[in-house]
Amino acid sequence: MIEKFLDYLRYERNRSELTVISYEKSLRDFESYFKNRDSQLSWESVDSDIIRDWMESMMDKGDMATTVNRCLSAVRSFFRFALSRGLVKQDPSHVVKGPKKQKPLPHFVRENEMDRLIDMKENWGTEYKDVRARTIIILLYNTGIRLAELVGLNSHDVDFGSCQLKVTGKRNKQRVIPFGDEVKTTLSDYISLRNREVGGETEPLFTSEDGRRITRGQVEVLVKKGLSLVTTQKKRSPHVLRHSFATAMLNNGAGLESVRKLLGHESVATTEIYTHTTFEQLKKTYKDAHPRA
Secondary structure: OHHHHHHHHHHHOOOOHHHHHHHHHHHHHHHHHHHHHOOOOOOOOOOHHHHHHHHHHHHHOOOOHHHHHHHHHHHHHHHHHHHHOOOOOOOHHHHOOOOOOOOOOOOOOOHHHHHHHHHOHHHOOOOHHHHHHHHHHHHHHHHOOOHHHHHOOEHHHEEOOOOEEEEEOHHHOEEEEEOOHHHHHHHHHHHHHHHHHHOOOOOEOOEOOOOOEOOHHHHHHHHHHHHOOOOOOOOOOHHHHHHHHHHHHHHOOOOHHHHHHHHOOOOHHHHOHHHHHHHHHHHHHHHHHOOOO
16 A cells, blocks of 8 residues: 555655655554554554554654654555545544644854855865855855755756756746856856866766766765854754745845745745744844844
């Protein structure tokens, strides 16, 4: 049944492979849990109490509420699918509530710190890996695209004439993001160097020295290394640059709906968390500036 569900996600719902892998892990973990508890149990016979006990066991191991809710969501989706296809007679998951989770404010790097990172020449060398690292950081900060979206970019996705970037986001939904002169110049210089380095044009926009598409892990390492030059905060990931983009946009007058479209959020409610971040920034500015604050 799990394999049928995974095929449904891939081919009917057009979910990304990362999403499919995440759902499969959650379902396999739950199946292993109830089988170890009682070998006679099956997907047709588990009840809501078994699901609650599984969630409790995860929290006992130290899993955060976010993780537990994500796993519960996978089980709910599976049962909805199985019920609709007649694979089970009941859905025990629909009455189960997930643990409440706190919504921490997004981590972001301040504008002056990003300016210092990007503009100081001593931060960057002239070798291919250095130019590529600076270009990636500039692109992430200037467009707010996700890590997977950046890794998946191809050379033909960049339109230098109209200064637009075609991005393929979650569920293979595409959106077009404008970029400015800094990105245009930086990307153009990078591509020229890349073509000399690998001996010609490549389909992937960002590549290793041998011309193969850059990996998520490589991007994570170079971003962490770059952000370490200007911030000591614990989180120094590509997603922090996405948060930094959204925060900078809202701090400088961009509308919430515009930022939502640029980020590729389904709902403006997802984007609204950044308004809390900018309010925290506003409070700090007030306390620093007002003599009686």
